[in-house]
Amino acid sequence: MAAYTLRRLWQFVPTLAGVVLLVFFLFNWVGGDPAYLLAGKISNPAQIENIRRQLGVDQSYAVQLGIFVKQVVSADFGASWATNERVADIFATRLGPSLTVLVPLLVISTLLGLAAAMLVAYLRGSITDRAVMIACTVGQSISILVYILVFQYLLAYHLGWFPVQGWGTTFSENLLRYSALAIVVGVAVSLAPDIRLYRTFFLDEINQDYVRTARAKGMSEGRVMWVHVLRNAAIPIVTNVLLQLPGLLAGAFLIERFFGIPGIGREVILAVERSDFPVIKAVTVYVAIATMIVNLAADLLYRAIDPRVQLK
């Protein structure tokens, strides 16, 4: 196990190098020259040149790439070009609001998705199963933007159950008051694909011989489904849940924008609009690292869930 883990950790290096190269060349290719954005309404070539010099974008690509690598190694991406705020501070202050919304959202949607998927898998072929599948297909076909617009209008404006938007000063206020509608929207959006996916995982298991044997031994249906079927379907479920974790770092920009949540997703969009390369670099690298760590964690979890799994 230790050797496997070390080998996988070593493989992070070339993967991260690929990410760094890709981000660097993509930004320089399509990102636009930030100096023109920062120069204001009226600027002359000398001022543009001064800005480019200060940002370091007047240097050769090799030098700029070297600075990028140094930043990745030192985990110090400097300051935002647009606001002068330290990139580390941006993450420190924006990650909390994003996680306040996304962690409960992930937990609730996973639990609800599992329960609903297990039910329709159990009732496979019934009217309930078909009705849920049709609803899921329709629900999945609707854009998240429609969910946001309709839920915000109906639940916040029309019924007044939630504030339209906003963010407070305490964790409990933010979680219970301001994040609630965003979580409801997020759960509504993710429930349909989750149910469909988990249903297929359960259906793969539900017809296996061990399920029939368990029933023949007189086990209750609850125990059969929640203990035996769930445990055997756990590997693809864990994979699906863990793969969603790196997304927490990038936030959910649409939800954050509409509900006024000062999270990392909004910041990423602002950074792209402003050609704010330090922030873009940091987000991309951190998400890449998180993805690699999560993938490794998933592999290790497989073995914990099913000892028959061999890690090579």
Add this chain to the structure above:
Amino acid sequence: MSARALCLAVLLQACAAFGADKVLRVTFQAAETGFDPVRVSDYYSGSIIEAIFEPLLTYDYLARPARLVPKTAEALPQVSADGRTYTLKVRKGIYFSDDASFKGARRELTAQDYAYSIKRFFDPRYRSPYAFIFTGKIVGLDAKQTAAFDYDAPVAGLQTPDRYTLVIRLREPDINFAHVLAFPLVGAVAREAIDAYGEESPSHPVGTGAFRLKRYVRSSKIVLERNPSFRETRWDFDPGDNARFRALAERMRGKRLPAIDGVEVSIMEETQSRWLAFQRGETDIEYQLAEVAPTFLGDDGRLRPEFQRRGIQLDRSTDAEIIYLFFNMQDKTVGGFTKERIALRRAIAMAYKVEDQIRIIRKGQAVRAHYPIPAGVAGHDPDYRNSIPYDPAAANALLERYGYRKGADGYRRHPDGQPLVIRYGSMPTERDRQFDELMKRSLDSIGLRLEIQKERFPEMIKLQKECRVMVHHSAWIADYPDGDNFMQLLYGPNTHESNNACYQSKDFDRRYEKSRRLPDGPERDRLYHEMTRIMELDTAWLLTDTRIRNSLQQPRVVGYTKHPVLHAEWMYLDLE
């Protein structure tokens, strides 16, 4: 606790509760970037800066067109006979808001603070986006653009002979320099505060204005509170003959400013969020609702009855801006001054249906722009009419006359038979897609082939400055309410800076240089007329529209009207 103490506690609590009710709630539709005056260029940061910092001069709240009045200066500047020396006296007894950087002492505003604040625009480490307002103007200042800026080195054009006197010497006479001194970003900062906060200065603004920063969550929430150090100032503006202003003045006159205890600004990028929040009473003033204007406005431009019944108030005004379609005069397809090229540009301008731009894209919330200087800006002529009509038939005839014949594919070709493609610069936004469609319809009506050149915002700016965009829409919002701020957009030497049509006409430039030496008046107006006709003859621009700003207010807001130049009118209103 004694009964007396209990009563006092209850009273204090009641006062606090009352105070909490006097917090104005507004929104920004885009995130701010910070509150250091020399480091920002966006409207939203500028609004906060305007509330916290004070320039020497400002504009009368109710005078239209906007009129300069003293702010921290004792009076308007004394200008020497040669127009090169401006002398201002800073009022005594104005103090910065308390701050740790002052180490417990009260810090009085002095002339030296303004000299320091102006110098900061030229400190290269700040790469100030608004340095252009001083560039080339003050004697000895531009020369100081070195890597290590020495603030203590004397500048010949910036003198403070005593604690309260500021003398500014200009390299050339400049009629509009007083407007520069009223620019919100020229507010005074204290050197101690800037030194103390260093790179953090954008989030630690310390000024002398009516408000100070109380809480700041970047890109989300900005909370201002009344500055306790703010001097006694009373609401006293002349409403003139305007009936609405007279009613407003009756309710506000004599009130101590600021009349409110604070301002809470929420960043809400999405129109639906702003609109629903306003309707739910979560915000007090909302003026960024162009997309949903037909929802609350009737065809006559008045509020729909259901909103009137709720006591919602509407303030309707045009922005001090122009939107225009420009042609790159150096482009090898549409540029140049030959008759064929002028005919091509004129035909495109004649085929472009400005009426549709206003009706469809602006949803009726804009007025046709005829003159390069918008209403509310000195030099504007409301009677001027653009000489380029909407007339596709005449545009087709013009193209035929100058040899732009249609080929087998139905599209016109150059007079020499080469393929002709008009490239329209556009950005990847929903709004730009609407412009693309309108441009396509317009060019189809005269048989010209259109190609959309999609670029992201930074790249589009770069291409404009390098004279590499063939045709594009652009907007200019007044930095100060004088026609010069708009006419300079067509001045030849400003190519690669603000002249994005890269228009270079000796006839225009000669008149512009002459106009710069003249004050607002008939002689300058005559020159502006001639310059506009010259531009129209060359057809470097097609002026399209000026947007209408519909500001909605909750019933409890009193004394609000959108000022054509000032961004943050918060100081002048009240909540009842």
